[in-house]
Amino acid sequence: MNTLNPASATAPAPTKETKPKRRAVLLAAVNRELDVAAPLFAPFAARWDAEADRRMKLRTPEHLKALMKAQAAHTSARSTAATAKSQRTAARAASRNPLSAARRAAATADKAARSSRSSARAALKEAKKSYPDTLTSVAVRAHAAHLVPAGVASWALSTPADWATWPASLSIAAVAVNSAALWLGRRSASAPVEDGLSAEERRLMQRLDPSYWVQHAEENGLERTLTERPEMTPAGIVCGVRLDGKGRSAKWLASETDAVRRLLGMKTETRMQITKGSHGDRALILIRTRSASDGLDLNGWKPGDAWAVDTVTGETVPVPLGKRILIAGTTGAGKSTSARPLLAEASEHPDHRLVIFDRKYVEGRTWEHRARVACELDDMRTVVRELIAEGEERLQVLPRGEDAVQISATRPRITVFVDEMAELLSDCAAKYRGADGKNADYLDVIAGLRTVARKYRAAEIILVPATQKPTLSGEGHGLDSQIAGQLTVRLALAVATSTETQSVFGPDAIEKGWKAHELPMPWVALMRDQEKGPNQRTNPIRMRWMTAQQVIDLPARPIWSRTAGVPAAQPEAERPALRLVKDEAAVTESAPAAEPVSNRDRVLAAVRDGARTNRDVVDRTGLNKGTVSKLVKALVESGELVKDESAGLLPAGGAEELSA
Known part of the structure; x- marks a missing residue:
């Protein structure tokens, strides 16, 4: 019984619930002690890593080639020297006269061969310095050279006391001490503990550290690559990679994605991207363990709100009013809900009006209080004719030297949103029996939309098509090729295949990092603006979204229509003045x-x-x-x-x- 603490006599026995807590407390205490001890061994680990890094930098293909050449020369010189020595010995045996021509010739050859061997040995030594062994292999050989003979000598003894006194035990202890010192030093040097790091992020940063990468790169087929110190950013882990040797490039490393994931032990669902680095022999590994948009509420809209947020930099993306935009995304990607903030902004201001074509009826009915909605093909034909008449009139009054008309309350910018264009293309191409008994179709609606896309940007009539299948040909294609050629902004949420990614962003999309078919769902997209040129960031963006009820709750706005009496575009001479x-x-x-x-x-x-x-x-x-x-x-x-x-x-x- 504990007489100093009587209460302990009545303390309950440990239960299943208290044991895990005690283990957690004990583990936390051990981690704290290790954190205290780690800085003491950090200099040793840093020196080890610096030497290992120096050796790896010297292990280039050029130095390897020089080493192999020096080894061949040294082998040849040794063979020549051995032959010359044998010939000199034979000459001495054949003649007792030290001044004989044969003995003098053999002696001269032997001397020259030994000199050549010495030069070859010096060159080999210098080549080995230029292409040194890895520090790990040197340490293993050093301990083995000490341990093996000491172990044999210890085995020959008979008493346990002799085992404790012979060098074998000391060598084993030295190995353990060195390994522990390196482990503790790297605990501080290679994977600093930061507030907010998850266990997965800490493990990935440890494996991206150069000391770990160098030791395991070759066994994963990533030899002649070396990482830099990884950094944690708002979008996840970013780490540079140096690429040495012929055939090593960012494109090659990207093709070895599976090997990189295997080396890092990365989870299958963790997204990773490998892109070009700051120089030609550099690559950049981006591991998306986080998003700069985390914690942001992007549900709902009010005037002036950003349309999206860059998940890497955290920069906001404004609504690109006045630009012809393609919105693509498969079912469930959030295409309609992500487009709603754009439509809300396009119908909010006095100098903006909204027109919606919707063969599926659902989205159009939601906007009836803020937009002119056409769901039937006959209504679409009428609206297209009015748009063409409006566009022609605006172009005729466009002042000389100006690229676009000045929008105002009397001449507003008109955004024409086509929801699910694949359905519209299919319905317009379908034949029906006309009033005259002949076959007819509504392809004139598509022709009119082509005219709007090609001709009326300067008239501030802007076409914005949306489609689930952004292909230009084949059965069920969702985009007209002539309209697609006029769209300067391409926004793609998750699409079904890489073919559709290329239809949206171009044939070189995959190579340049525009991989919309790999995006998560919903509301994550890639946006490429043709006016910004080729050097655009391929960062995913998180889209703002709205529910149907939030749209219905928006206040009503004026709805655009042409003046009565102008049902279609006509040449000026035919128009009634x-x-x-x-x-x-x-x-x-x-x-x-x-x-x-x-x-x-x-x-x-x-x-x-x-x-x-x-x-x-x-x-x-x-x-x-x-x-x-x-x-x-x-x-x-x-x-x-x-x-x-x-x-x-x-x-x-x-x-x-x-x-x-």
Whole structure:
């Protein structure tokens, strides 16, 4: 009984629940003691690693070639020296005269052979210094050279006391002490304990350390490679790799991904990427154990929110309004929910309008309070015609020297979103029996969308198609080739195959790191902007997303439509020109609120408002001078305008019409 602590006499026996806790406490105490002891051995481990690194740097193919050449030369010199010595011995036996020609010739040859052997030995020694053995092999040979003879001598003795006194026991102890010192030193030097590191991350950083990599690279087929010190970033572990020798490149290392994963003992689900490093003989290993978007709430949207977050750098990606975008992603990748923040931004502002084509009805109905929605093919045909008419009108008033019209509340940017384009392509190509009894189709809708994509960027009519299958040909293809050629921004969530990745990003996509078919689901994507050039980061981005109810809860916004009376695009000569008349009853109800629908009407309106010269008309209408000159001339010839020498341009009827 413990008399100092009476309470211990009644303490309960350890249970199954308390034993694991005690083991955990004991393990934590041992780890703390090891952490305290590790810095004492860190210099020894650092010197060992520095020497090992120095030796590995010298073990280049060039030095190996020189060593093999020196070994061959030394072997040849030794053979020559042995032959010369044998011949000299034979010459001495054949003649007792030391001055005989045979003995003198043999002596000279022997002397030259021994000199050549000495030179070859010195060259071999220097070559061995240039291509040294690894430090591990040197240590193993040194201990073996001491242990084997000592062990044989100890075995010959008969008493246990003699075993303890002979060098074999001391050699074994030295091996154990050296191994323990290296293990403790590397505990601090190669894998520093950082707050927040998981056990998996700590283990990967230990194996990426140069000391571990060098020892195990050759057995995994990664010889002549050497890692740098790994670093932990917000996106995971980043480690540089030096590549020595012929045929070693970042592309080669990427092809050895399985060997790298095997060396590191990496979990199958852990994502890894191998890319080019800072120099031609460098590669970069990125292990995605983390994401810079972790902890961020990307559900929901409000005006000004970022569309996505870079999972590597943490940078935000704004909504690319005004750019023609392809959105691709297989079922379940989050294509529709990720597109909603873009559509919300495209319909939020006074100078923006949204048009949605949706053959599946579901997404279109969600946006009916903020967008003009067309689900039936006849409605799509009507909307396409209106878009073409709007685009033609805008291009005609585009001022000279400008690349795009200035958007405003009266001339807004129109974003045309096509949801699931594969379904639209299939339905438009299907034949049906027309009213005249002949076969017909809706391919004119696709032709109209091609025109919108090719021609009306300057008119600020922007096409954004979305598809589950972004292939350009074959059965069930989901993208029109002419439309695809005009899309400058490619956004791909997870797609089904590498073929679809190449359809989105180009034939060189896989080689350059655009691997959308390897992305996790949902809401993780790759985005490539053609305007930014070839040197873009292939970092995955985490997309913002919205539920259908969040879209329905958004406030209503104005819905775009063309002025009544212009159902389709027509040449200017065929368009009905609005004439200035005194009879107000002849003007439709919507005419006072609508802009003129032809350049002729704009010129007439400008003259009626006080423009007296061609220059005044140009300033008021925004038309270029050549167009104004032609229209003024035609209107004067038709009698709709009068050109007075003193007053300038006047409407038909002169001062009377002005006063009216």
